[in-house]
Amino acid sequence: MDEIAQSPLARYREHLERGELAYQFDRATGKAVFYPRVIAPKSGSPDLEWRVSAGIGTVYATTVNHPRDAASYNIALIDLDEGFRMMSRVEAMEPTAVKIGMRVKLRVKREGEGAAEPLPVFVPVEASR
Amino acid sequence: MNGATRGSVAIVGVAESDLGTVAAGLSATDLMAQATRRALDDCGLALEDIDAVFAATSQARMASLSFCEYLGLAPRIQDATNVGGSSFMFHLAHAHAALEAKMCDVALIAYGSTQRSVGRQNLSTPEFNPYESPFRPVLPVTGYALAASRHMAEFGTTREQLAEVAVAARRWALMHPAAFERQPLTIAEVLASRMVSDPLTVRDCCLVTDGGGAVILTRADRARSLAKRPAFVLGTGATSTHMQISAMPNLTVTGAKRSGELAFAMAKLAVSDIDVAELYDAFTINTILFLEDLGFCPKGEGGRFVQDGAIAPGGALPVNTNGGGLSYCHPGMYGIFLLIEATRQIRGECGARQIKGCEVALAHGNGGVLSSQATIVLGSEATL
Numbered sequence: 001m002d003e004i005a006q007s008p009l010a011r012y013r014e015h016l017e018r019g020e021l022a023y024q025f026d027r028a029t030g031k032a033v034f035y036p037r038v039i040a041p042k043s044g045s046p047d048l049e050w051r052v053s054a055g056i057g058t059v060y061a062t063t064v065n066h067p068r069d070a071a072s073y074n075i076a077l078i079d080l081d082e083g084f085r086m087m088s089r090v091e092a093m094e095p096t097a098v099k100i101g102m103r104v105k106l107r108v109k110r111e112g113e114g115a116a117e118p119l120p121v122f123v124p125v126e127a128s129r
Numbered sequence: 130m131n132g133a134t135r136g137s138v139a140i141v142g143v144a145e146s147d148l149g150t151v152a153a154g155l156s157a158t159d160l161m162a163q164a165t166r167r168a169l170d171d172c173g174l175a176l177e178d179i180d181a182v183f184a185a186t187s188q189a190r191m192a193s194l195s196f197c198e199y200l201g202l203a204p205r206i207q208d209a210t211n212v213g214g215s216s217f218m219f220h221l222a223h224a225h226a227a228l229e230a231k232m233c234d235v236a237l238i239a240y241g242s243t244q245r246s247v248g249r250q251n252l253s254t255p256e257f258n259p260y261e262s263p264f265r266p267v268l269p270v271t272g273y274a275l276a277a278s279r280h281m282a283e284f285g286t287t288r289e290q291l292a293e294v295a296v297a298a299r300r301w302a303l304m305h306p307a308a309f310e311r312q313p314l315t316i317a318e319v320l321a322s323r324m325v326s327d328p329l330t331v332r333d334c335c336l337v338t339d340g341g342g343a344v345i346l347t348r349a350d351r352a353r354s355l356a357k358r359p360a361f362v363l364g365t366g367a368t369s370t371h372m373q374i375s376a377m378p379n380l381t382v383t384g385a386k387r388s389g390e391l392a393f394a395m396a397k398l399a400v401s402d403i404d405v406a407e408l409y410d411a412f413t414i415n416t417i418l419f420l421e422d423l424g425f426c427p428k429g430e431g432g433r434f435v436q437d438g439a440i441a442p443g444g445a446l447p448v449n450t451n452g453g454g455l456s457y458c459h460p461g462m463y464g465i466f467l468l469i470e471a472t473r474q475i476r477g478e479c480g481a482r483q484i485k486g487c488e489v490a491l492a493h494g495n496g497g498v499l500s501s502q503a504t505i506v507l508g509s510e511a512t513l
Contacts, residue, residue: 066326
């Protein structure tokens with residue numbers, strides 16, 4: 001099947017189901033691509049190689065949302081060591097204690113009733129040992 | 130590459146609709162029409178003179194179509210570009226090109242929103258994004274909070290400096306009869322107010338009001354024959370860097386750097402020529418980022434730049450003289466109000482908040498989560 005006809009999101013989710021964080025690599029530019037696409041940004045290349053991240057990264061930006069009627073929770077942008085950035089959440093610590101520059105590790109989890117779709121969150125590297 | 134020509138067109142009519150909480154049952158399009166009637170009266174043109182209609186709102190999927198129907202117009206040019214709050218600056222740049230090419234003679238730009246009356250939850254729901262939505266960002270504030278966190282970490286910007294932006298806006302608002310907020314505000318009050326998304330409290334966030342606006346443009350020769358002093362379009366620049374905050378290349382450098390360079394180059398002016406800066410302050414971090422990216426201070430110095438009332442009345446640089454989205458009015462897509470205030474400053478119509486000798490005004494629009502950026506430089510006859 002032609003790669004360009006496949007859903008990048010479906011492929012991404014297949015990996016997540018296996019506990020893997022997938023991203024793409026543009027052979028034309030040598031750069032990581034995230035979110036997954038059918039052609040690469042800037043180069044326009046359809047020659048995108050799927051790779052699995054080692055799941056180690058650094059907190060690039062962080063905030064804590066404070067809903068009026070629910071618990072506060074973290075939202076962070078994580079720079080993965082392979083050279084791409086994604087939105088996620090840092091868990092296993094106080095949400096306000098998450099700091100920019102902190103090293104974090106992937107943990108794919110399922111949230112809510114009926115085990116909804118797997119979610120790629122992060123925990124401090126120290127806590128994961 | 131040649132763009133539109135400096136000073137070939139001018140803003141000749143501006144007006145707001147009713148603001149704040151408008152009469153029950155008024156629609157977003159009603160507010161566009163209110164503002165349009167007042168803007169026509171402002172310049173002395175008639176509805177039938179308009180042959181180009183530009184409109185955007187989050188409450189009409191095809192905003193220019195619904196507004197043209199409402200007005201009974203079938204203009205030669207219409208454009209419903211919607212890139213968030215800066216849409217009206219994009220419209221203005223498009224109108225400039227169309228007017229100069231004589232594809233139209235009189236262009237109307239309009240906006241309306243009843244988001245306060247109907248409740249933000251009843252507006253169109255944000256698009257589901259499979260790479261962001263599962264983490265439950267509260268958009269747009271989460272995006273701006275992430276940018277603020279990064280600015281604080283990289284440059285030592287403080288919450289007190291962010292609060293200075295809100296306090297300056299409030300001091301200007303107290304001089305604007307149409308401003309929503311009518312009470313003084315202190316830095317301590319900003320810091321002590323309810324935290325929404327760290328480091329932004331509710332007082333670091335724009336208002337949620339109703340409101341609309343209209344701006345009418347025509348070519349320079351005709352502009353001079355109309356009722357008010359024209360505000361000539363000296364420079365325009367527009368760009369985007371991303372849609373979702375997770376795709377923003379660098380959270381401390383916005384597209385305002387590029388849009389500002391384009392606008393200043395076209396205007397053949399420097400940042401030191403700007404008498405008043407109207408910067409899209411959806412959140413306090415915006416003003417700091419745009420002061421840096423437009424060149425009013427070096428990158429990273431925005432927090433220190435705004436300290437000690439430097440952008441408040443009597444400060445070194447008048448910024449957001451209408452009270453801004455933080456204290457005057459913010460119906461969701463605020464950009465048109467920046468154009469209105471910049472025009473009024475050039476005309477000398479601003480009463481207590483008027484900047485003396487204002488010849489050049491900058492209006493900078495922002496849309497999405499720092500996503501679209503557009504800079505407009507307006508000038509008086511003396512600047513041509």
